[in-house]
């Protein structure tokens with residue numbers, strides 16, 4: 255079985271972001287970037303299947319600027335076998351990503367495609383679903399567990415208030431949730447070894463795809479600032495305010 | 505802290521730094537913050553839980569310097585020292601004692617890689633790799649003092665007291681070593697001893713590989729230090745301690761040959777020190793943006809803002825000098841000796857000031873053990889005299905810059 259994993263380069267969730275002066279987006283200059291945390295979980299799952307000899311190869315794909323090779327390198331250091339960068343400097347929306355991943359899948363013929371359930375920058379939660387629809391493959395979203403048996407995968411999905419188990423016949427697209435696994439660190443020796451693993455490069459045009467922008471961001475706003483703290487006179491007042499104002503006690 | 509990637513780091517260096525940072529944030533800092541009493545456990549072997557070194561193993565950070573052929577990490581040799589600096593800063597940002605433990609392994613591994621015969625490398629590197637608790641130590645300092653060695657004071661009278669004599673195919677070592685990082689719990693030691701009493705230490709000091717279980721070697725105590733307490737500094741006594749002749753690493757010119765180790769060592773020292781400074785800044789920046797006095801969060805008081813700015817500026821200046829000095833060492837620049845000593849001494853004094861600000865800005869909390877700020881202050885203080893004192897480092901800088909006119913800065917009074 256061959257697995258393809260999509261990985262996105264996003265702003266590090268631990269850094270504080272700033273808006274561009276005109277409010278049209280985030281100022282990415284000099285910001286620390288990292289692999290989308292949900293994609294790390296997808297890579298980890300693929301690498302585990304590879305270690306169990308259930309998968310024979312793990313291909314990681316990223317769509318983005320040159321610097322996205324760093325994200326691919328991280329995935330290679332975690333244990334993926336080879337990388338593919340589909341290079342574009344344009345802002346890119348879920349539909350375009352899905353189209354490009356579909357094109358890559360047609361060329362690479364994986365049996366299973368793993369993605370994060372969403373990227374933590376735009377929180378779209380659309381790419382996996384669109385990709386499955388375009389390929390006409392089975393899909394399992396929000397996976398908190400998966401087990402491959404022959405030509406099928408059993409996926410436990412996290413749904414509101416519980417879980418749902420579905421069985422997908424391969425080929426399939428699975429988007430992974432937070433509790434699926436705990437991704438490993440890219441260790442220093444493996445980072446050095448990953449340097450020797452191949453990363454192929456393509457342009458969207460190679461697949462006959464034009465990256466279109468269909469959505470326009472009208473405005474971004476920062477969340478409201480935190481209010482200053484207050485001092486209360488007594489424990490009774492504290493309890494009262496926690497109940498009436500903060501709403502944390504009932 | 506300012507995240508300024510000037511593009512001079514390779515992709516691998518950035519990824520390594522990120523992995524170390526993630527490990528520190530996930531495992532080291534939470535342990536340090538919630539177990540402040542552990543530093544004061546008087547069974548040194550119990551202080552740092554085994555799981556921390558096992559965790560360090562998952563990112564492969566204990567065995568840098570071990571050749572790839574032996575299962576270690578082959579860093580790019582022409583940027584190796586810079587990489588060491590990046591990684592040791594990140595680890596020390598979590599705990600500088602842990603960083604001390606690990607960097608001794610890197611530094612001694614470099615010596616083994618350079619000087620140990622192949623069959624001994626084949627024997628020891630696999631053991632080092634197999635056991636997450638396996639540590640290495642580097643034994644130079646003796647009770648009579650270390651400054652003479654750094655200057656160096658190169659006359660027969662100032663030679664090392666520890667002596668090694670070749671007898672029946674074995675080197676027999678007698679003497680005492682003190683203040684040795686990892687000395688208390690290392691499994692393998694590199695030991696320096698006098699092998700020619702007629703010359704100065706640069707011409708008459710040899711280095712040896714001494715396994716911990718060698719008869720005649722006794723670890724006499726763990727030195728209880730003011731800071732970096734998760735590294736167990738130790739004292740060793742050698743009484744007719746016999747190692748096979750092939751355990752000799754470098755004969756007579758061991759101090760000069762170890763230059764590679766010393767220069768990287770100064771940079772690593774400065775970089776660990778920087779990591780302590782960054783931790784001071786991060787903790788303090790967070791505190792002053794949350795804690796209220798005078799009706800507003802502390803940062804809104806100009807006096808507080810000025811101190812915070814001073815901390816950040818000193819940290820950035822230290823970082824810049826480390827970058828420059830580590831590049832010089834990697835490139836073998838003629839001024840590398842002066843620069844690496846400058847980085848070491850400058851970092852130690854500047855970060856001490858940074859830690860003092862951190863203490864001040866935390867008010868009474870700064871003095872409380874459970875708050876962890878006084879720990880950073882104690883850790884910072886250790887750097888002033890580890891790997892040469894501030895003053896000896898300065899003399900060393902002048903001796904390297906003006907070798908013809910600078911004095912020896914040592915010798916008998918007339």
Ligand SMILES: Cc1cc2nc3c(=O)[nH]c(=O)nc-3n(C[C@H](O)[C@H](O)[C@H](O)COP(=O)(O)OP(=O)(O)OC[C@H]3O[C@@H](n4cnc5c(N)ncnc54)[C@H](O)[C@@H]3O)c2cc1C
Pocket residue numbers: 642643644645648649650651652654655682683684685686729732737886889890891892893894895896913914
């Ligand atoms: C935490 C820690 C870890 C260490 N780890 C190791 C290790 O792993 N291996 C190892 O071999 N050693 C180690 N050391 C020893 C360390 O290198 C020495 O402590 C250091 O070099 C200072 O030497 P000293 O303690 O003998 O001080 P001294 O040399 O006695 O210095 C005392 C004072 O005299 C001054 N002084 C000395 N000579 C002169 C001079 N000629 N002119 C003017 N002033 C002078 C010094 O500047 C200093 O102020 C460690 C020390 C510490 C604290």
Ligand SMILES: Cc1cc2nc3c(=O)[nH]c(=O)nc-3n(C[C@H](O)[C@H](O)[C@H](O)COP(=O)(O)OP(=O)(O)OC[C@H]3O[C@@H](n4cnc5c(N)ncnc54)[C@H](O)[C@@H]3O)c2cc1C
Pocket residue numbers: 795796797798802805806807808864865866867868869871
């Ligand atoms: C060992 C010890 C013993 C003590 N014993 C006693 C005792 O017996 N009885 C007792 O009542 N208390 C005691 N204290 C408390 C002590 O008086 C306070 O810790 C000290 O006054 C500092 O106050 P703070 O801790 O609230 O710091 P903070 O006031 O929070 O100070 C934090 C930082 O903010 C700065 N800052 C605060 N306000 C301003 C402002 N308006 N403008 C500019 N900068 C500002 C301070 O200079 C400092 O740098 C003790 C403290 C210690 C450490």
